[in-house]
Amino acid sequence: MSSLAATAPLTHTLALVGHPNVGKSVLFHRLTGTYVNVSNYPGTTVEVARAVPRHDRSASLLDTPGVLALPARSDDERATMRALLNEDMRTLIQVGDAKNMRRTLNLTALLAELGVPMVMALNMTDEAKARGVSVDVAALGEVLGVPVVPTVATGGEGIARLTEAFAQAAVPAPLLRYDASLEQEIEHIAALLAEHAPHPRLAARGLAILLIGRDPEVDAWLAAQSGGAPVREAVAQLTAAVGRDTAPARLARERNAGAETLARTVTRHADAGDRSLALLAGRVAVHRLWGWPMVLGVLYAVYLFVGYFGADVLVGLLEEDFFGEVLNPAVTALVEQSVPIPWLSDLLVGEYGLWTMGMTYALALILPIVTTFFLAFGILEDSGYFARLSVIANRMFAAIGLNGRAVLPMVLGLGCVTMATLTTRILHTRRERLITTYLMALAIPCSAQLGVVLGLLGGISFGATVIWTAAIVCVLLFTGWLASKVISGKRIPLVTELPPMRMPVLGNVLKKTGGRLKWYLVEVIPLFLLGTLIMFVLDRVGALPWIISAGEPLVTGWLGLPAEASAAFVMGFLRRDFGATGLFVLQDQLDMVQAVVGMVTLTLFVPCVASLMMIIKEQGLRIAATMLAMIVPTAFLVGGVLNFVLRLFF
Amino acid sequence: MTPPTPPPGPRIRLTGTPMGRMVRIAEFGDEIDPLQREQLHAYGLSGSHPVRVLQQQPMTVVLSEHVELALEHAVARHVWVEPA
Numbered sequence: 182m183s184s185l186a187a188t189a190p191l192t193h194t195l196a197l198v199g200h201p202n203v204g205k206s207v208l209f210h211r212l213t214g215t216y217v218n219v220s221n222y223p224g225t226t227v228e229v230a231r232a233v234p235r236h237d238r239s240a241s242l243l244d245t246p247g248v249l250a251l252p253a254r255s256d257d258e259r260a261t262m263r264a265l266l267n268e269d270m271r272t273l274i275q276v277g278d279a280k281n282m283r284r285t286l287n288l289t290a291l292l293a294e295l296g297v298p299m300v301m302a303l304n305m306t307d308e309a310k311a312r313g314v315s316v317d318v319a320a321l322g323e324v325l326g327v328p329v330v331p332t333v334a335t336g337g338e339g340i341a342r343l344t345e346a347f348a349q350a351a352v353p354a355p356l357l358r359y360d361a362s363l364e365q366e367i368e369h370i371a372a373l374l375a376e377h378a379p380h381p382r383l384a385a386r387g388l389a390i391l392l393i394g395r396d397p398e399v400d401a402w403l404a405a406q407s408g409g410a411p412v413r414e415a416v417a418q419l420t421a422a423v424g425r426d427t428a429p430a431r432l433a434r435e436r437n438a439g440a441e442t443l444a445r446t447v448t449r450h451a452d453a454g455d456r457s458l459a460l461l462a463g464r465v466a467v468h469r470l471w472g473w474p475m476v477l478g479v480l481y482a483v484y485l486f487v488g489y490f491g492a493d494v495l496v497g498l499l500e501e502d503f504f505g506e507v508l509n510p511a512v513t514a515l516v517e518q519s520v521p522i523p524w525l526s527d528l529l530v531g532e533y534g535l536w537t538m539g540m541t542y543a544l545a546l547i548l549p550i551v552t553t554f555f556l557a558f559g560i561l562e563d564s565g566y567f568a569r570l571s572v573i574a575n576r577m578f579a580a581i582g583l584n585g586r587a588v589l590p591m592v593l594g595l596g597c598v599t600m601a602t603l604t605t606r607i608l609h610t611r612r613e614r615l616i617t618t619y620l621m622a623l624a625i626p627c628s629a630q631l632g633v634v635l636g637l638l639g640g641i642s643f644g645a646t647v648i649w650t651a652a653i654v655c656v657l658l659f660t661g662w663l664a665s666k667v668i669s670g671k672r673i674p675l676v677t678e679l680p681p682m683r684m685p686v687l688g689n690v691l692k693k694t695g696g697r698l699k700w701y702l703v704e705v706i707p708l709f710l711l712g713t714l715i716m717f718v719l720d721r722v723g724a725l726p727w728i729i730s731a732g733e734p735l736v737t738g739w740l741g742l743p744a745e746a747s748a749a750f751v752m753g754f755l756r757r758d759f760g761a762t763g764l765f766v767l768q769d770q771l772d773m774v775q776a777v778v779g780m781v782t783l784t785l786f787v788p789c790v791a792s793l794m795m796i797i798k799e800q801g802l803r804i805a806a807t808m809l810a811m812i813v814p815t816a817f818l819v820g821g822v823l824n825f826v827l828r829l830f831f
Numbered sequence: 832m833t834p835p836t837p838p839p840g841p842r843i844r845l846t847g848t849p850m851g852r853m854v855r856i857a858e859f860g861d862e863i864d865p866l867q868r869e870q871l872h873a874y875g876l877s878g879s880h881p882v883r884v885l886q887q888q889p890m891t892v893v894l895s896e897h898v899e900l901a902l903e904h905a906v907a908r909h910v911w912v913e914p915a
């Protein structure tokens with residue numbers, strides 16, 4: 182699943198393209214055996230993935246981020262456009278949604294102009310059938326001049342026929358002619374392109390349409406061509422809008438009309454009277470009254486599964502009973518017997534021992550919690566509930582200058598902030614991306630951290646968990662509100678699609694959970710070990726007592742925590758969750774207020790190294806540094822204020 | 832190529848349409864910015880295709896050919912519709 186390098190070797194390439202959430206990634210898995218994340222919301226794939234297809238080991242198949250339309254308007258759509266421009270594109274496999282042919286054909290109308298041989302996989306035919314929609318596949322294939330294969334990607338139906346159809350891929354017949362003035366412009370630009378900057382694979386006419394539609398990637402490509410200048414000049418002169426519609430909107434409207442006409446001739450609708458449980462759940466999820474109780478219900482169910490079953494029952498079994506009573510005493514005895522050097526044995530099984538601290542934290546404390554969390558999360562992702570949350574949360578997000586679309590990266594941040602930072606690509610403006618990235622870096626705890634928080638606070642009382650949640654939400658809203666005032670730009674109102682609620686697919690949930698657990702083990706454990714090593718060294722050279730006394734005014738005075746908690750903050754610099762574990766082991770010395778204040782401060786503290794790297798990659802070093810410089814003081818400020826406020830009551 | 836447009840009738844705002852009603856999108860007001868206009872076209876919200884209004888609060892939700900679309904009132908207010 183490597184992302185696209187700028188200098189990708191030119192191999193025979195096929196690409197799955199289509200609208201968001203139509204099943205491209207499921208098909209990719211079927212065609213290559215390589216699993217990439219599949220979820221029931223638009224915007225799961227935000228980077229191009231690549232693998233060798235089973236049918237031709239010398240070729241390369243791409244899974245691309247879904248595009249609502251081309252020209253590309255968001256960063257994930259731009260990634261798709263970049264792949265189309267820079268790869269040796271031999272076959273496009275458009276993945277369409279059989280229950281919505283109008284939209285599918287709308288995109289076909291554009292893809293058809295690119296002059297690349299195409300095949301259409303008409304996916305979700307099961308859902309179309311359930312809704313009484315039938316598509317005349319033969320007639321559609323006839324009109325388009327390309328093979329059209331009905332598929333049910335999740336059930337593996339039609340995959341063999343689809344693979345066979347690749348050999349018959351053909352350049353489609355154009356679906357429509359635009360109005361006379363647009364056609365004139367298209368021909369003009371296309372002629373210039375053909376003369377000055379011909380593309381090795383893509384047709385000049387298609388590129389001309391994209392250029393007139395102001396596609397930023399095609400423009401960037403053109404700027405890099407030696408003969409690009411005269412073409413870009415000609416495009417710049419075409420700005421004149423006709424009536425109130427700009428050229429891009431006129432192109433989109435005409436394509437839509439063309440798609441509508443064709444869709445009508447090949448689709449039949451019967452009233453299926455589909456009244457499933459999923460449909461009802463979908464309605465309740467966005468209902469103006471029932472929507473909120475459902476949010477709370479879902480949260481409580483997750484709390485029971487992760488906070489009680491994972492953090493209480495499973496951790497109890499593993500940490501106290503198994504590691505505490507059986508494994509660690511045995512390992513300690515073994516090491517002390519066989520390692521004669523005291524400091525070395527201390528390094529392994531001492532107070533800051535690699536096994537007794539690092540591995541025990543990672544395996545006994547956090548692993549059970551993240552496992553339950555990833556399972557719950559995967560089920561929710563597959564159900565389609567997250568997309569509906571954006572409707573419920575839209576008002577709240579309006580207050581912080583965002584719209585409900587930002588719900589998705591933020592919720593994904595609860596899984597892993599690093600990956601979620603990448604998902605901010607689905608947002609439409611730089612401003613939205615910036616605010617969302619900042620809020621996630623500050624106030625969204627990732628699964629590992631959430632696990633420790635639930636483990637500690639859940640053990641104290643449900644109320645403590647509620648206070649922690651309320652504090653974090655307040656920080657999120659207040660900071661977001663401030664950020665939206667400081668960062669200039671307009672808020673974009675939300676227009677979004679709500680995918681149908683579906684029964685989660687067990688196999689998919691397990692696969693995704695497995696992949697995420699692997700990430701956890703590979704990324705978190707080495708850091709935990711490194712952190713333990715640092716603590717061990719600090720302790721050995723006598724720096725720890727010094728740090729503890731140096732941190733005293735801040736940690737003891739301002740935050741009201743025991744002096745030993747300073748160590749947790751040192752650990753927190755490596756990973757917030759590691760720091761949180763440092764507090765977790767102090768739990769017997771903490772009262773409720775101290776536990777809440779400590780956890781709130783550590784939740785806000787600093788983003789982990791991996792997510793910091795991701796912020797640098799997506800936003801640049803300067804912005805990342807600025808964010809960091811604001812986050813650390815904010816954490817201590819909030820912690821101290823919270824300490825003060827809570828002391829008034831408890 | 833454009834399908835026959837229905838005879839001009841009374842136009843109302845999408846936000847003013849009762850739940851459960853079938854309507855046709857007549858036009859987008861000038862207040863909707865060009866990028867969003869393009870987005871609405873891409874979702875298939877134009878032409879003479881009827882959509883069903885599913886709810887108005889907290890956002891306007893319409894069913895357009897088996898796909899639910901949610902629109903914030905700031906946008907839906909400027910979408911003009913006529914009875915289907």
Ligand SMILES: Nc1nc2c(ncn2[C@@H]2O[C@H](COP(=O)(O)OP(=O)(O)OP(=O)(O)O)[C@@H](O)[C@H]2O)c(=O)[nH]1
Pocket residue numbers: 200201202203204205206207208218219220221222223224225226227245246247248304305306307308332333334335336563683686
């Ligand atoms: N009922 C049904 N569901 C399907 C089918 N194909 C995919 N799905 C479901 O549709 C959802 C989206 O699938 P993905 O493969 O992630 O879609 P995608 O096109 O890659 O989406 P993006 O990456 O967001 O562009 C998942 O919940 C799948 O389980 C199908 O043929 N029938």
Ligand SMILES: [Mg+2]
Pocket residue numbers: 205206207218219225226245246247
């Ligand atoms: Mg995908």
